[in-house]
Amino acid sequence: MDLLRFITAGSVDDGKSTLIGRLLYDSKSIMIDQLAAIEKQSKNKDQGEIDLALLTDGLRAEREQGITIDVAYKYFSTPKRKFIIADAPGHIQYTRNMVTGASTADLAIILIDARNGVVEQTRRHSIITSLLNIPHVVVAINKMDLVDYSQDVYNNIVIDYAEVAKSLGLKDVTYIPLSAAFGDNIVERSPKLAWYEGAPLLQFLESVEVDKDINLADPRFPVQYVIRPQTEDLHDYRGYAGKVISGIYKKGDSITVLPSGRTSTISAIEHNGKEVEEVFAPQSAILHLEDDIDISRGDIIVKNDNLPKLTQELEVVLCWMDNKPLVTGNKYLLQINSKVVKSVIKEIEYKLDVNTLQKTEATSAALNDVIKVKIKTASPIPYDSYSDLRENGGAILIDETSHVTVGACMIQ
């Protein structure tokens, strides 16, 4: 049994919460007492039927306003897979929340209301999916019941969306017509959609291959913590604890520590308290080196024949996440994995309209804006292009005075 993390993008109007509720309900992940609680609330709203959306909106403010504000994480499993859903809000004023949910997703479900087809929101969600480089996309064409389960309607939406996907370079796109409210094509194939030959949603989610999305080619090991027991029997023990974020490490590998550039050889690897011959992404491990070189938190151990980029000048696509605007020339802390450095926003190249992809000039950025910027760091940082290696190309900006996370950086 493996693991799939996916994000659902859409608003309550598209039936997003109903879809999640349906997946949880039909996979028997909702318990009687939870159902009783939402039943009670549904009746409060005089809707006469169970409002599955109430399952996902966890905060009082969300239930009161009937909207999703923040990302909620939901869990269900089938005998084949464990699923983690990042249930993200769809409105433009919550773009940062969608970016947050998208950052760890293997797959995005983009919901389209069959009556409305591809709309501005669809484009925005697709643009964010592409910016965050989510490997797989499911276009869920929902509310098919309201268009008489029409194949023509479905076909036209597929044609429209294919253009969006092409312009954004989305690679793996799957279209599924369904009705979340009635459960058509969610768990079982629906006879009303007999013309559709693909798998129903849950079956597709169970089978989409995600192992291949893990990069095993470019070894990166950010050091989080140095283990030095300094006891009598472990006097010389010095283990570098961290997670293999990509690639494979073997005993005997020649390695380089960045940014210092010192080199050594892996003398031993520990995983789960045992010595092993190799470790691979995304395992946590402890590496030991033959030479006693200065390594501390924030350093990255890589292989000599596969070095990341190492510069102080970064080209970054940035989603701004703070209420206070970003101003050119301001300084922020930049954190990439375990490394934190001071940085300065040198120049805003352009602002990207997340509805249309149009680029405009800008000198500042407000909450939820996506901009292209040049950032200079106080010292060189080792990184990879986000589009090549998500694990070592995503960074956050932190306001030094409020300590809040203010920006999500996709390094180019």
Add this chain to the structure above:
Amino acid sequence: MSKYSLDYLDHLESEAIHIFREVAGQFERPALLFSGGKDSITLVQLALKAFRPGKFPFPLVHIDTGHNFPEALQYRDELAKRLGEKLIVRNVGDTIKTKNLTEPKGKFASRNALQTFTLLDTIEEFKFDACIGGARRDEEKARAKERIFSVRDEFGQWDPKLQRPELWNTYNGKISKGENVRVFPISNWTELDVWNYIRREKIELPSIYFSHERDVIDHEGQLVAVSEFIKLDETDKVLRKNVRYRTVGDMTCTAAVESRADNIDDIISEITATKTSERGETRIDDKVSEAAMEDRKKNGYF
């Protein structure tokens, strides 16, 4: 499957170890909040994997309400001793005395809410800047919204509307003076994941998790252990039943499940088949309002 595929439990385990090491790397005075329940026992197992052969870079801290199951307390003391790790215990009873707090009244007078006072005092006493806890997002809908690194102000309050975005696996542990962070390494685990992990890792649990005979009363369908901490009414009938606990909290607010499952395989089968959620079946304190947990968290609760 290629030899480089991982089971879902391996994914969850590695994620949790990574979070533990981020705490060790980013904070000066962290603590692991340990209750003797299965979730915090799982945390200890993960901490062993994150830091052995070194020592834990934090003490185990227990906020003892005085209403705990004796089996859980015994387990707590033995575990700390066996591991050679530091254990700090602070008692809610002491806080009630020194702060002149009012003991809750009623049939199941629960000190659950008063724990927050002792917790905040303990954080202040030891100047803890990060407290690691075993809360899971599947437990409750307010928890489903909380970050893995959750910043609290000096009153311990959670503001759900002012949460920091948490991207990729990058955790921002920067805080201002007076603030602290609650860290939840098993946020993404479900109840069943925890049980499956306990089985896989052969982790020992307090005996009350397994079927045993106990005197209980039936309170609105929930079985509550007869103890010195609850008041029996004349109408209460004391029943002798085979029960086990699905969660371990205070004796006043945790209900037992009727069961003959005396080993972990049987427990997992029962939980897989159950139709009631963990908190719904066993927590008497969650039903008070729709937003009971959200309100408690806003006031500094875990």
